[in-house]
Amino acid sequence: MVAEVPVLAGIAASSPAGLLIITILLTPAAGGILVFLSRNKRAAELVTLVSATLVLIQAMALVAAVLAEKQISAFGQLFYLDSFGALVLLPIAGIGFVSALYSINYMGKQYDRNMVDAKQLQRYYQAINIFLLTMLLVPLSNNLGIMWVAIEATTLVSVLLIMLYTKESAIEASWKYLIIATVGLSFALFGVVFFYYANSTVQATNTQSAMNWTDLVAHAKILDPNIVKVAFVFVLIGLGTKAGLAPMHSWLPDAHSEAPTPVSALLSGVLLNCATYGILRYHIVAIGSLGQSFSSMLLVVLGIVSVGIAAASIYFQKDMKRMLAYSSVEHMGIISIAMGFGGFLAIYGALLHIINHSIAKPLMFFASGTASQRYGTKAMANIRGIIQTMPVLGVLLLIGAFAIAGMPPFNIFVSEFLILSSGFASGQYLAISIVIGLLILVFAGFMRHIVRMVFGSPVESLKMSYSEGGSLMEASRLEKNQSYKLAIIPMLILAAFVVILGFYIPQQLHTLAVNVSEIFGQTSSSGIGQNHGGVT
């Protein structure tokens, strides 16, 4: 009873948009429970699809509310959503939806091939719902402790999803991921506690809210700079591990390539954003406390190292999904570099890049997942002539690859161009020229692999994979199950966005991005008083 009263009061005090924050979190939780209760495969698929659709609708409503009110909160200040959070929230919901849709076809085929049994399938859909819940919690939490708990929970749930397959490589990948990410996040927790300590020592009265990000930003100027420095380094190491920044990225190619493909799309497309988002929240505080140079320098250096390592690994890669995983390291590096450059143009570009990457990467994962199901291998050397065996898929794969590699007229070109030109504008010639060189290498690597897979003669490679796979009868059975129409729909949706965002940036997206660059600007330019006004 005692515990219930503040909860009820919290709900009563929330605005309608605040209520939406609560329901969007309850939706996937309910989905997970319903899947647990469901008895058959169809019901689990349907429940997950419905819950993902509802999450997407509510996320859109929340973004609309943020556009109208700039920031909304619930449970006092525990949950909070501003334009920055909205830009992370929307891709989570969107990719959650397309992944749920793609799962029906992809996991259905895995089931037909006895890669997973009915129980595993149920566990899969259950975990997908909970995974969605933990990711949604990250941009919605104002309290940095809750954000940490949510990020750690994403690790645990995604480990469960990766170890769905019981083959050796999946076990190895999930073990590495669990151990490295957990150690990384323990660094991050040290950082969180440091920030909390710094903030609670400057205010004698109310330490309850000292863990809230809004509170931390408001006091950024008076925090002990020594502690903030140490704290930011710890957070950067910790969340950088989770965001796949080199040299802490070693778990990422394993985990992202061994996961079931819809999960890879979520891991690469949106989970990395969550961690990057966390780093940037602390970056804003660090800018306010220490000025631009300290944290920006670290971000640029880690970013360049990431792009460099990724470029080399992409060029010499043999496994399709590992190549895509390294490409995620590259793009997280680019975002980190852009955020390090700072200034309106770079931040605007970085935000667009976050959105663009989380659209293009799942497209690539879906396309390659369907292709490797057809060819029975992830090895790029054995996949040839997709354009003849599956024409639509071939075109989609090409669009995705051109976009990911930064070719015009696709969406990633726009944001990369903005970031690079902002670098020139702010005089970062050395960093920019290194990055351009590396991006050319990435481009060459991608084209080398993709062109061979899409074009080239298919017959030989199909024969080869079939003879590896077993008897002719099994081959013809596989042939019958090759319908991939349902898998094409989510890819078409994503490809449409890839093309559209290459030409045109919607007004709403523009407004959100401008608002976020104001959030970044608020600690560096304006004083403490104004922040207080904005927060309360």
Place this chain on the structure above:
Amino acid sequence: MILLQIDLLTISAAALLIATFAVVVRRGFLDWLSGYRYQALVLAGVTAVIGYITGTWEIYVAAILTLAIKAVIIPKVLLRVTKGLSGQLSDFNPYVSVRSSIIISAILVILAYALVQEMFANSRLDSVARAYLPVALSLFFIGLFVMVSRRIALNQIIGLLIIENGLFLFTVSLTHGLPLLIEVGIFADILAGIIISGILLSRISQTFDSLDVGKIEQLRDD
């Protein structure tokens, strides 16, 4: 009274370090586990002492949670999952020998004390923080060292748990406890993590016929 407090602080800090070294010097999993359990018991006691000194009831709750989860539930879970693996539980061929491990751990403790001096040079720390912060960092470093210096996958879990104990001590002594809601969330994460790693451990031993992490290295770019 103050004298009594300081004595309690020093003695409990020393007890924590001794418990950590018990893990470093042993080779078998059951010894590590009892070292860890001993450490968790002392940690719960230390937490209660901090609660007593600072007069915050939330810290008492954290102490009870520590006692229940770390000293009872986690060792039980680990014992249960390792029941079937009895042949593979000892590490006779670690990457770093026991003798060097002790020396390295001692150096890490000294490093932790120096680091705390350096980091908090400008801040006014109370006696609790001054006594426990170096120990907390020592646990963190030694935990990391245990993880990388041994061959058996179980070590990585034990190392992680030691790191986590250090983290908890760090939190309690520096900030006198996080808000209870978050503390509970962290405990839930740890418990779930241990259960998942337990399942993974038994799969590793089934699939690879060994818990040697040196043998689990198939995924690489070549």
